[in-house]
Amino acid sequence: MRSHLLASVAAMTLLGLTGQSWADVAAAEKWIDDEFQPSTLSKDEQMKEMEWFIEAAKPFAGMEINVLSEGIPTHEYESQTLTKAFEEITGIKVNHQILGEGEVVQAVQTQMQTNRNLYDAYVNDSDLIGTHSRLQQAVNLTDWMAGEGKDVTLPTLDLEDFIGISFTTGPDGKLYQLPDQQFANLYWFRADWFEREDLKAQFKEKYGYELGVPVNWSAYEDIADFFTNDVKEIDGVRVYGHMDYGKRAPDLGWRMTDAWLSMAGTGSPGEPNGVPIDEWGLRMEEGSCNPAGASVSRGGETNGPASVYAIRKWDEWLREYAPPGAASYDFYQSLPALSQGNVAQQIFWYTAFLADMVKPKSEGNNTVDEDGNLLWKMAPSPHGPYWKEGQKIGYQDVGSWTILKSTPTDRAKAAWLYAQFTVSKSISLKKAHTGLTIIRDSDIRHESFTERAPKLGGWVEFYRSPDRVAWSPTGINVPDYPKLAQIWWQQIGDVNSGAFTPQEAMDRLAEEMDTTMARMQAADEQANVYGGCGPRLNEPKDPSEWLGKPNGPKAKLENEKPQGETIAYDELVKRWTSE
DSSP states (O other): OHHHHHHHHHHHHHHTOOHHHHHHHHHHHHHHHHTSOSOSSOHHHHHHHHHHHHHHHGGGTTOEEEEEEEOSHHHHHIIIIIHHHHHHHHSOEEEEEEEOHHHHHHHHHHHHHHOOOSOSEEEEEGGGHHHHHHHOOBOOHHHHHHTTTGGGSOTTOOGGGBTTGGGGBOTTSOBOOEEEEEEEEEEEEOHHHHTOHHHHHHHHHHHSSOOSEESBHHHHHHHHHIIIIIIOEETTEEOBSOOOOOOSSHHHHHHHHTTHHHHHTOSOSOSSSOSSBOTTSOBOOTTOOSOOBSSGGGTOOTTSHHHHHHHHHHHHHHHHHSOTTGGGOOHHHHTGGGGGSOBSEEEEEEGGGHHHHTSOGGGTOTTBOTTSOBSOEEEOOOBOTTOOTTSOOBOEEEEEEEOBTTSOHHHHHHHHHHHHHHHSTTTHHHHHHHHOOOOBHHHHTSHHHHHHGGGTTTHHHHHHSGGGGGBOOOOTTOSOHHHHHHHHHHHHHHHHTTSSOHHHHHHHHHHHHHHHHHHHHHHHHHHOTTTTOSOOOOOOOOGGGTTTSTTSOOOOOSOSOOOOOEEOHHHHHHHHHHO
8 A cells, every 4th residue: 555655656746746636645545544444445446546536526626515414323424524534535625414304305395496506415315216307307317427427427436336226217217316325124123032931932822823023014013012011021121012103293204105005015016116006005007107196096005995004003003012202203213212122123113223223232222232242133024914925015215315407517526526435435335334324235245244244133134135125215106205295294193193093194195195296297288397207197986996906906804914923033034145
């Protein structure tokens, strides 16, 4: 490395480069040595990437840009550490602001509506891929990298190495967003409690099957009831069988659109999203780009029996099996609450909070022992009775760098450099170890994660397995995510408050979605707002003409609680590692 640096110095001397360039190279070497380890690249290869950034950033040195993301450990690392590294190496100052997820979506929507450049880039969920590909207000990165942004596109970016690239690709085959962090909602459970012989025997005697990882919602419910009402107390602590959240806020809506309905069985088979019905219950025929409706009367499933069942179980479990106060938690409060150590399982647990769940006991984490060994594990999400083989089984968030066309070109180029810096192979592995939100296949397969795997509760095994593709973000059936997503949380909140039954709330939600999409259809037909791919709603029919029909919404089951089914965790891991 030292010889490489000396050679770089000699070359710069010959070229008459400035002292500032030398400082940039020295800064890059310092960051590589002190911070950007481990890496899938050698230090010489890292230095070559950094030299490329130094050279590409020269026209923008001294510029100050603004980017926005939500608040998870990965983005805190970028905001606090990577911005400093980027400025010292390139001379570009980045104000990386962190806000709540709802505020990020609102900022994106506002910039698209006003064409005012609020931020130069966003880490914006790939859930908006249907919106960005239709509205064409986000930079088409495929064309950008080959054209206007070619001079600032990292030669070693290696798009094929990104595990979530299919989620950020529009129906036109173009890339609109670059994955920055990725996490799934999985099942979380207290492995130490599940392995206790006395509890296993007690559960088997009551339910007739083994206490283990639940395969279906029936087993999850049995386990929730068992720990809440039979076990009640472990080591002097009152325990509960379930954790969730119910605060009336935008993230309550995402709690449902993030695959909760499809986990119950809403939607059609198909990956990454169901065809013709997706996990929101929106219908869009195969080969079409025009959503046809949310209501069962239009062939959708937002208010179908599977969706109503999903909402009913969310409400029941929250009230009957979760700790007091959980109904007033939001997304950011419910997941860290597990570290208190009084919950047996959580069906909808985001791996974005993995970094917090592996903290030492001395930092208040009661789900690890004194030596830092995990008392818990993660596993695939169980599915509800309406679920069929071939459907998606869970949600995968892919927070992705997104640049809007309203951003001036010079600022967009500087922001694109920062975006690539945060995901470059020089840095991505260290960032993955810090935030535990993996984006590159080469990173998850690195030996450093093999060594760390025993202390990550199954996360490494999951992301190395073929199973990871069955977890996916919102897909292309959703024509305008900001407009439709904001409708959800008020309706779901009315269930939790008791103002409406699950059926009433979902009927109202489906009707509002169809009304909103009808306005989108009119705008698209009149002014081509959605590029001809806006909604084209089916005429409403009697629901009986759709329910239970091939490719239609599922009819109500006579028995919504079949026999509970579990699997031993060791068998599950064996399946992951053998495929």
